[in-house]
Amino acid sequence: MWTSGRMSNAKSWLGLGMSLYFWGLMDLTTTVLSGTPTPPGKLEALLSDKPQTHSRTKRSWVWNQFFVLEEYTGTDPLYVGKLHSDMDRGDGSIKYILSGEGAGIVFTIDDTTGDIHAIQRLDREERAQYTLRAQALDRRTGRPMEPESEFIIKIQDINDNEPKFLDGPYVATVPEMSPVGTSVIQVTATDADDPTYGNSARVVYSILQGQPYFSVDSKTGVIRTALMNMDREAKEYYEVIIQAKDMGGQLGGLAGTTTVNITLSDVNDNPPRFPQKHYQMSVLESAPVSSTVGRVFAKDLDEGINAEMKYTIVDGDGADAFDINTDPNFQVGIITVKKPLSFESKKSYTLKVEGANPHLEMRFLNLGPFQDTTTVHISVEDVDEPPIFEPGFYFVEVPEDVAIGTTIQIISAKDPDVTNNSIRYSIDRSSDPGRFFYVDITTGALMTARPLDREEFSWHNITVLAMEMNNPSQVGSVSVTIKVLDVNDNAPEFPRFYEAFVCENAKAGQLIQTVSAVDLDDPHSGQHFYYSLAPEAANNPNFTIRDNQDNTARILTRRSGFRQQEQSVFYLPILIADSGQPVLSSTGTLTIQVCGCDDDGHVLSCSPEAYMLPVSLSRGALIAILACIFVLLGNTSWKKIRLLG
Structure with a gap:
C-alpha cells in the first residue's frame, strides 16, 4: 500500500491529483431532531447555516469532495486526497477501509494514513465521477470507530479530445455560375470534452483548402461560394478541407479536419457551335427514301438536358428532297432522303442546317443566340438504272373478235441514264401462260397471238420486260391489264330441257308453260330476248306464244278438245332472238304431252293405255x-x- 510519504508537495502544485480535504480535528455540528443525530456522511447537512436548536455532537470525520484531473500519465500512483478521523492518534490503531465504485481497482487507500491514490489512468469522457464510501475500524477489534460515510471523486476535464466530423467526408453540389454567398452545405464537428468547463469544447471552423472559391462560417460550419462565375466547363470538381479547432480557436487548441467534395452542376450557359461551317456529302441517286445521307454535329459544352439539340433545315434548295432528324442518344443531326433522287434531273443540293438548344435559361440569353448554322452540300451520284416505262402502268381494252396479229398497244421504255442504251422488249411468260400475246422486241408493239374469247377469259394481266441491250442485268418491268370487250357471238338458248302437259279438257287460251332463255354474251345495255314460233310452226293450230317483254314468254292453247288417242305428244319449235348486232337466234323445242285430268285440272295420267276403260267411270x-x-x-x-x- 502506498503512503502519503511517497507523494511530494510538488505533485500538488503541478495539479496532478490536486484535491481538497480538511486535515486535523475539526468540530462539526449536527442538528439532531427529536434526539436523533443526522446520519454521518451528509456533509451538506453538517455544513448547513441553520441555527442549532438542540445539543451539539462532535463529528469525527474530516473530509470534503475530491477533484482529480483526468489523463495523468506519470509512473507513480496519482495522489487524490486524505481521509482522517479525529479518533486517530497516529499510533496505527485505526484502520481505514474504502469501498464503492472503483475501490481497489481504480482507487486505493492507505489503511493507516487514509491517503487515497488513483492507480489507473482516468478519462472523464468515459466516467465523470465516482461515488465511494469510507470507514474507520479499530484495528485490534475490527469494530467501527466511525459510521460509514459517502463521498465523491470528480474527474476534472482537460482538453484531451480534438473536434471530430462524424458525418465526413462530405459530398455536395452547387450550380455553376451561382452568386457569391450561395449556401453549399453545412458541416458539423463534435468535441467530447466538457462543454460546461472552459473552452475545451468550443469549436471554431476555418477553411484550409478551397479558397478563393469557397468560404466557411466560423461558428455554424456553413460552406458558401466565394467566387463569382465559377464555370463548370473550366473546373467541375473541388476538394475543400475544413478545420474545426477547439479552445475557441486559440493557440494550443486541438483540431480536426474533414474533406468536402463539391461538384459544380451544369446550367445552360453555353450556346451550341458547329465545328465545321461547311459539310460535303454525297448520295447515290438510287438511295431509297429514309436512307441516311450523313450526319452533322453542333458541339455544346453543357451536359444532360442543357446539351440537348434540335436540328432543322432552315434554307437551301434541298429542303424538299432531304430531311433531318435528331439522334437523342448522341445529339447529332441525321440527314435522310425525303423523296426519290435522279442524277439526270438534279446533280447537287445545298442545305442550311440549324442546331439549337430547346431548353433555355433566360438569365443567360445575354451570352448570345443559343443556336448555330452550317451549310451542307450534297452531290447526287449517277448509277446504272434499269429502263423506265412511261407511263408506269397500261390499261388496254380489246374486242374479243380482234384479228390475230393486231397491235393493241405500243409499250414504251427508256434508259434514264445519260448513256441512253437501246432497249429490248419481251413478255414475262409466267404472266401469260396461254401465250395470247407477244411484243415486238424493238418497237414494243403489243399484239394478239391467239383468238380472244371473253366468255373464256375476260381479263389478262401480263408483265412486259425492258432490258438494256448493253447491260442485260438492267431490266425494268411494267404491268399491262387487258380487258376483253364483248361482241355478240353467242345466240340465246333455253337454259334447260322444257317439257309441259296439256289436259284433254283444256280450253282455248289456257297457259301451259312459261319459258326463258340465257345468253353467254354481256352487252352494255343488258340482255333482251324476243320469242316467236319457228317459221315452220307459225300457223300452228294447237298452240301460240306470247312474249312477256321481260325475257320470258308464255305458251297458250289455241283450241280445246285434245285427245290422247288422237295425239299424245306435240313438239312446238320456238325461235329465240337477242338484241345484239348482229342479231343472233336459235330454236328451242318445247315438248307437250296430252294428259287426262280431273275437273280441277289435276293430271291423272299421261299414258294412252290408261284410258281403255269406260270413260264414264268416276274417280271413286x-x-x-x-x-x-x-x-x-x-x-x-x-x-x-x-x-x-
Whole structure:
C-alpha cells in the first residue's frame, strides 16, 4: 500500500491529483431532531447555516469532495486526497477501509494514513465521477470507530479530445455560375470534452483548402461560394478541407479536419457551335427514301438536358428532297432522303442546317443566340438504272373478235441514264401462260397471238420486260391489264330441257308453260330476248306464244278438245332472238304431252293405255278397281310362295 510519504508537495502544485480535504480535528455540528443525530456522511447537512436548536455532537470525520484531473500519465500512483478521523492518534490503531465504485481497482487507500491514490489512468469522457464510501475500524477489534460515510471523486476535464466530423467526408453540389454567398452545405464537428468547463469544447471552423472559391462560417460550419462565375466547363470538381479547432480557436487548441467534395452542376450557359461551317456529302441517286445521307454535329459544352439539340433545315434548295432528324442518344443531326433522287434531273443540293438548344435559361440569353448554322452540300451520284416505262402502268381494252396479229398497244421504255442504251422488249411468260400475246422486241408493239374469247377469259394481266441491250442485268418491268370487250357471238338458248302437259279438257287460251332463255354474251345495255314460233310452226293450230317483254314468254292453247288417242305428244319449235348486232337466234323445242285430268285440272295420267276403260267411270270407281287389282296381284304372289315352299 502506498503512503502519503511517497507523494511530494510538488505533485500538488503541478495539479496532478490536486484535491481538497480538511486535515486535523475539526468540530462539526449536527442538528439532531427529536434526539436523533443526522446520519454521518451528509456533509451538506453538517455544513448547513441553520441555527442549532438542540445539543451539539462532535463529528469525527474530516473530509470534503475530491477533484482529480483526468489523463495523468506519470509512473507513480496519482495522489487524490486524505481521509482522517479525529479518533486517530497516529499510533496505527485505526484502520481505514474504502469501498464503492472503483475501490481497489481504480482507487486505493492507505489503511493507516487514509491517503487515497488513483492507480489507473482516468478519462472523464468515459466516467465523470465516482461515488465511494469510507470507514474507520479499530484495528485490534475490527469494530467501527466511525459510521460509514459517502463521498465523491470528480474527474476534472482537460482538453484531451480534438473536434471530430462524424458525418465526413462530405459530398455536395452547387450550380455553376451561382452568386457569391450561395449556401453549399453545412458541416458539423463534435468535441467530447466538457462543454460546461472552459473552452475545451468550443469549436471554431476555418477553411484550409478551397479558397478563393469557397468560404466557411466560423461558428455554424456553413460552406458558401466565394467566387463569382465559377464555370463548370473550366473546373467541375473541388476538394475543400475544413478545420474545426477547439479552445475557441486559440493557440494550443486541438483540431480536426474533414474533406468536402463539391461538384459544380451544369446550367445552360453555353450556346451550341458547329465545328465545321461547311459539310460535303454525297448520295447515290438510287438511295431509297429514309436512307441516311450523313450526319452533322453542333458541339455544346453543357451536359444532360442543357446539351440537348434540335436540328432543322432552315434554307437551301434541298429542303424538299432531304430531311433531318435528331439522334437523342448522341445529339447529332441525321440527314435522310425525303423523296426519290435522279442524277439526270438534279446533280447537287445545298442545305442550311440549324442546331439549337430547346431548353433555355433566360438569365443567360445575354451570352448570345443559343443556336448555330452550317451549310451542307450534297452531290447526287449517277448509277446504272434499269429502263423506265412511261407511263408506269397500261390499261388496254380489246374486242374479243380482234384479228390475230393486231397491235393493241405500243409499250414504251427508256434508259434514264445519260448513256441512253437501246432497249429490248419481251413478255414475262409466267404472266401469260396461254401465250395470247407477244411484243415486238424493238418497237414494243403489243399484239394478239391467239383468238380472244371473253366468255373464256375476260381479263389478262401480263408483265412486259425492258432490258438494256448493253447491260442485260438492267431490266425494268411494267404491268399491262387487258380487258376483253364483248361482241355478240353467242345466240340465246333455253337454259334447260322444257317439257309441259296439256289436259284433254283444256280450253282455248289456257297457259301451259312459261319459258326463258340465257345468253353467254354481256352487252352494255343488258340482255333482251324476243320469242316467236319457228317459221315452220307459225300457223300452228294447237298452240301460240306470247312474249312477256321481260325475257320470258308464255305458251297458250289455241283450241280445246285434245285427245290422247288422237295425239299424245306435240313438239312446238320456238325461235329465240337477242338484241345484239348482229342479231343472233336459235330454236328451242318445247315438248307437250296430252294428259287426262280431273275437273280441277289435276293430271291423272299421261299414258294412252290408261284410258281403255269406260270413260264414264268416276274417280271413286277407278280407285276401287285399282285396289282389287293390287289384292289379286298380292294373292297370286302368296300362292307362288307357298308352291315354292
